[in-house]
Amino acid sequence: MEIRHASNPQEVKGYDTTRLRQDFLMESLFTENELMLYYSHVDRFITGGAYPTTAVIKLEADRKDMGSDFFLERREIGIINIGAQGKVTVDGTTYVLEPKDGLYIGLGAQDVVFESVDAANPAKFYINSTPAHKNYPTVQISISEATPAHLGSAATSNERVINKYIHPQGVQSCQLVMGLTMLKPNNMWNTMPCHTHNRRSEVYFYFDMPEDGVVFHFMGEPQETRHLVVRNEQALISPSWSIHSGVGSSNYTFIWGMAGENQIFDDMDHVAMQDIM
Template sequence: MPIDVRHAVAPDQLPQFTTADLRDRFVVGDLFAEGECRFCYSMADRLVIGGVVPGGASVPLTTPDEVRSEYFCERRELGVVNVGAADGIVTTDGVEHVLAPADVLYVGRGTRQVVFAGDARFYLVSAPAHAEHPTVKVTRDEAMPVALGSIKTSNERVIHKYIHAEGAASCQLVLGVTFLAEGSMWNTMPAHVHERRSEIYLYFNLPDDQRVVHLMGEPHETRHVVLANEQAVISPPWSIHAGMGTASYAFVWAMAGENLDYGDVEQQPIVGLL
């Protein structure tokens, strides 16, 4: 199917958008279809996200015309997250990597062939790469945990960092998964912006009859979009990104941009949000 291309949006455009406009520009759904590779190309730092559901078959990573390359990772690096409930296999240039739920595979630039198999649900995030780094698997137990928040403020959570400056090496891709404690519904609050990186969230493990209300926009001019399970939302460098769920959930966060410094953010006081 044709790749979904999302163009960059300036902050002064946001107040003019209707709910439909916001969803058309920032919300990405329908990434996961059995037997297919589906993609969305965001012009914000040229991030590409995708979904693959092998369904028991073998599904090769396709190369959309929009990336203008012989093979997908010719000039790109790739992060693969198993967001499903079963194990899956990712084969890179003949080498098999078994990914359990919440495991991540970093695929380096120059990898010519990537094939997905098993009953997993694979979420893909890719960024342009200027150098080659080794392909490496990082399990959930091997990821760097960071405990944040409190049950008293409904945002107790553990951030697991997989692809980052102190973990799996990359050119500009930074990726992790956040799991909320039982009874906590807020993520990334207090909110922040990071003007040197764009970010994309994928919400998963959310019951089909529940939703996440995701806040975005400049801190003084916020908007919201309502997201279902396995929907993603694009966050430009000028936008906050925080959400409140109606039930338990997890999310994959992924960034690309000028640096790999996870702490390079501008915190926004809660009382200053409008």
């Protein structure tokens, strides 16, 4: 498990590109038959990926970094399958996840195993996990059951559908909020005009991008913006003081996960376009 420490906005102003990438970008989330995890001290958020092909992958705790006997001893987890059909078995119950299906697993589940239905067309399970204080039931969420919100327009190049999977009006959790946003063809911007939300942090995961595609992800304080070049199946940590917006070389899909003080999706501190620098 790779550790990422919390950041101070005053210090981040002086970071060069290498330091920004080291602290905020998670470049490698999927390695065949391995569990890849990043532990952020920002809201104790864990981001990762399970990519089973010829073997099953067990969700295991890193005793040194997590201080727990099993991964979900004091945590909850949200999973979205970005690959082909796959299976997640939770304490003996198996859930079959189609592409873009999700699964919430609550506090206390001890045995979680990932596998692909067809090794030649493997599943890829993207993972967000946060600390939890109460058990909520395990729930499977198909993308057709997610709560949709249609935002933006072609005129501003940000027409998109936000699919909410784990949220107060949908699948219940202690603090994790999670969903998937799909940009319409010929649209490249997400979340612009931008915002911050000082009451919670966020992790962005970009995918469904062509091999030569990139997203320019903007971060930093509204008057001290920075950018990172993000490629397919890479993720970023967005602390509460930072904007989080991006523009791609073509349309793309991204998964957002949030943790912190509240779960209210619309609790945002909006930044006027004339105030961003």
